[in-house]
Amino acid sequence: MRHLLDTRTLARQDALQILDIAEDMADAQSRKVRKLPTLLGKTVVNLFFEDSTRTRISFEAAAKRLSADVINFAAKGSSVSKGESLKDTAQTLEAIGADAVVVRHPGSGAPRTLATSGWISAGVVNAGDGTHEHPTQALLDAYTIRKRRFGADSRGRDLAGVRVVIVGDVLHSRVARSNVWLLDTLGAEVTLVTPPTLIPQDVSAWPVRVRYDLDEALAEEPDAVMMLRIQLERMHAAFFPSEREYTRRWGLDAVRMKRLPADTIVMHPGPMNRGLEISSEAADSARSTVLEQVANGVSVRMATLYMLLAGEQTDDELNRGDR
Numbered sequence: 001m002r003h004l005l006d007t008r009t010l011a012r013q014d015a016l017q018i019l020d021i022a023e024d025m026a027d028a029q030s031r032k033v034r035k036l037p038t039l040l041g042k043t044v045v046n047l048f049f050e051d052s053t054r055t056r057i058s059f060e061a062a063a064k065r066l067s068a069d070v071i072n073f074a075a076k077g078s079s080v081s082k083g084e085s086l087k088d089t090a091q092t093l094e095a096i097g098a099d100a101v102v103v104r105h106p107g108s109g110a111p112r113t114l115a116t117s118g119w120i121s122a123g124v125v126n127a128g129d130g131t132h133e134h135p136t137q138a139l140l141d142a143y144t145i146r147k148r149r150f151g152a153d154s155r156g157r158d159l160a161g162v163r164v165v166i167v168g169d170v171l172h173s174r175v176a177r178s179n180v181w182l183l184d185t186l187g188a189e190v191t192l193v194t195p196p197t198l199i200p201q202d203v204s205a206w207p208v209r210v211r212y213d214l215d216e217a218l219a220e221e222p223d224a225v226m227m228l229r230i231q232l233e234r235m236h237a238a239f240f241p242s243e244r245e246y247t248r249r250w251g252l253d254a255v256r257m258k259r260l261p262a263d264t265i266v267m268h269p270g271p272m273n274r275g276l277e278i279s280s281e282a283a284d285s286a287r288s289t290v291l292e293q294v295a296n297g298v299s300v301r302m303a304t305l306y307m308l309l310a311g312e313q314t315d316d317e318l319n320r321g322d323r
């Protein structure tokens with residue numbers, strides 16, 4: 001795999017391979033193998049033009065656990081504020097020795113431009129571009145669902161028949177888009193639940209059912225309920241419905257959660273607007289996978305960097321390493 005730009009075009013075989021390698025990475029970590037030598041001598045650049053906590057730190061931890069060197073670049077405080085272009089910034093980082101560039105950018109399509117323009121030869125990973133896609137978030141979400149469902153027996157399995165309800169601000173959510181495509185590739189059934197004002201115009205072309213009533217969707221007893229963040233920063237018009245109305249009709253609270261089957265998991269990619277799309281009781285409950293998703297993200301990102309940078313090296317490497 002040369003780049004990871006989206007899940008819409010990610011082959012089922014590549015998706016399953018990333019999830020299975022992530023299992024190996026998690027196993028190595030659980031055996032207290034703190035560092036694998038796999039990417040010794042490689043340099044990973046985290047090129048972030050938008051704020052991030054989980055994704056940036058997770059990619060940094062993943063690269064370091066594979067013994068890569070890591071350079072963290074944040075647009076704030078850099079020469080981007082003097083007008084330097086994406087092309088010049090990326091070429092500068094490659095001149096410093098980047099083998100892979102992990103890019104987060106407000107412009108939908110920026111990672112693809114970087115990967116296909118010929119500006120740089122490094123592998124490119126999309127760490128979230130505008131409202132387009134966030135492929136490693138979807139992969140870590142699929143990993144989390146698979147792990148909860150199949151436990152130690154997860155390897156090689158897809159998500160056929162798993163029912164996932166995605167709730168909230170689908171219009172602005174790259175997480176929703178990446179999840180829809182990946183979950184469909186893996187055989188899951190996806191229902192979107194959203195206010196009519198927060199649904200994308202092209203949703204009829206997506207492999208999903210759309211509902212507007214959260215209680216009706218939860219009554220169908222899904223296997224996973226994925227709450228989305230309301231992205232007020234991407235809304236140019238006033239937020240409609242009002243925040244109070246949104247919470248009442250589309251928020252997940254303790255009352256709604258108690259109606260779900262005991263093994264239904266509650267997911268959120270973070271950061272959460274507690275009290276808006278999800279209550280603290282729901283976010284902190286035993287069925288919440290919020291922190292599990294963060295932990296799994298490191299293994300999935302290790303697998304992604306491995307796929308990009310370690311080429312055809314064998315899995316035997318996973319059994320070696322500094323203890």
Ligand code: CP
Binds near residue numbers: 051052053
């Ligand atoms: N889920 C996610 O992308 O979080 P960050 O914005 O903190 O990276």
